[in-house]
Amino acid sequence: MIIVTGATGLLGRRIVERLLTRVPASHLGVSVRDPKKARDLADQGVRVRQGDFTDPGGLAHAFEGATQVLVVSVDAMGEPAVRQHRAAIDGAVAAGARRVLYTSHMGAGASSRFQACRDHAATEDALRACGVPFTSLRNGFYASSAVRFLDPVLATGGEIALPADGPVSWTAHDDLAEAAAAILADEGRFEGPTPPLTATEALTLGDVAELATRVAGRAVTRTAASDEEFRAGLVGHGVPAETAAQLLGVFAASRAGEFAAVDPALTALLGRPPVSMETVLREHLP
Numbered sequence: 001m002i003i004v005t006g007a008t009g010l011l012g013r014r015i016v017e018r019l020l021t022r023v024p025a026s027h028l029g030v031s032v033r034d035p036k037k038a039r040d041l042a043d044q045g046v047r048v049r050q051g052d053f054t055d056p057g058g059l060a061h062a063f064e065g066a067t068q069v070l071v072v073s074v075d076a077m078g079e080p081a082v083r084q085h086r087a088a089i090d091g092a093v094a095a096g097a098r099r100v101l102y103t104s105h106m107g108a109g110a111s112s113r114f115q116a117c118r119d120h121a122a123t124e125d126a127l128r129a130c131g132v133p134f135t136s137l138r139n140g141f142y143a144s145s146a147v148r149f150l151d152p153v154l155a156t157g158g159e160i161a162l163p164a165d166g167p168v169s170w171t172a173h174d175d176l177a178e179a180a181a182a183i184l185a186d187e188g189r190f191e192g193p194t195p196p197l198t199a200t201e202a203l204t205l206g207d208v209a210e211l212a213t214r215v216a217g218r219a220v221t222r223t224a225a226s227d228e229e230f231r232a233g234l235v236g237h238g239v240p241a242e243t244a245a246q247l248l249g250v251f252a253a254s255r256a257g258e259f260a261a262v263d264p265a266l267t268a269l270l271g272r273p274p275v276s277m278e279t280v281l282r283e284h285l286p
């Protein structure tokens with residue numbers, strides 16, 4: 001049985017939906033924090049069990065009978081995230097899974113300027129040490145994140161002040177979910193970390209603002225803020241200092257080119273070009 005965690009999240013849910021087109025529902029299970037949110041999956045014949053990485057003891061039941069477990073990374077950063085990922089990996093191995101998969105990130109590395117990429121590197125170390133074959137899906141930076149950075153002015157037009165950035169190969173959730181499903185259904189297609197799973201072009205937020213201007217027909221202008229101005233603005237709006245620092249890490253990492261890679265692997269997995277940033281914007285804009 002293939003087990004997918006995080007199946008009530010944005011990516012995990014899409015992965016299960018794509019898997020259902022490739023694998024019988026009776027071969028699929030999900031491990032979710034709140035089974036009520038996955039009732040529709042149970043109705044389709046998917047096994048739904050409760051599992052929370054902060055409660056490692058409960059994962060034996062959630063992962064029972066697993067052949068492969070896809071651990072969807074949690075929406076946290078730093079030591080708590082890595083601890084939870086390790087618990088999930090250990091739980092998968094203890095349940096007898098013959099392969100553990102994990103949603104990592106392009107640019108995962110111990111010296112990344114972005115905390116999440118350092119966490120993914122630490123989790124990949126745990127995968128290397130876990131004793132069973134693993135696949136680490138090095139997902140491209142979510143296109144929805146670019147939308148979120150510009151969101152305050154997308155609907156109305158206007159100016160948005162952000163720190164200096166670099167090109168990023170923004171990639172759609174739907175494409176990453178399709179790729180994960182293809183890799184799960186073709187067990188062993190990738191050993192270890194995949195190439196970066198990215199769309200076909202790398203765009204700065206200035207490029208995305210220009211695209212949005214064209215798509216929406218209203219001027220969306222990205223202006224420059226220093227890192228310190230941006231940090232002060234966030235903290236002034238109640239964002240915790242640690243979160244502000246993590247967000248600034250995204251800009252520092254993109255300036256250093258950590259998210260600039262464009263790789264054909266995702267296109268090959270999909271058998272078609274990945275969704276473009278223009279399409280993502282068209283779907284998002286009113």
Ligand SMILES: NC(=O)c1ccc[n+]([C@@H]2O[C@H](COP(=O)([O-])OP(=O)(O)OC[C@H]3O[C@@H](n4cnc5c(N)ncnc54)[C@H](OP(=O)(O)O)[C@@H]3O)[C@@H](O)[C@H]2O)c1
Nearest residue numbers: 006008009010011033052053054073074075139140141142
């Ligand atoms: N590639 C990128 O650019 C990028 C950007 C941002 C984040 N990410 C990573 O990709 C992951 C998936 O993205 P997404 O859009 O699907 O995020 P999401 O919608 O926030 O989903 C996160 C999932 O993690 C689950 N989760 C959180 N804590 C957990 C725990 N202790 N035990 C078990 N499950 C737990 C959540 O469960 P509930 O449904 O119960 O809340 C949720 O299903 C994120 O969590 C993050 O690690 C990647």
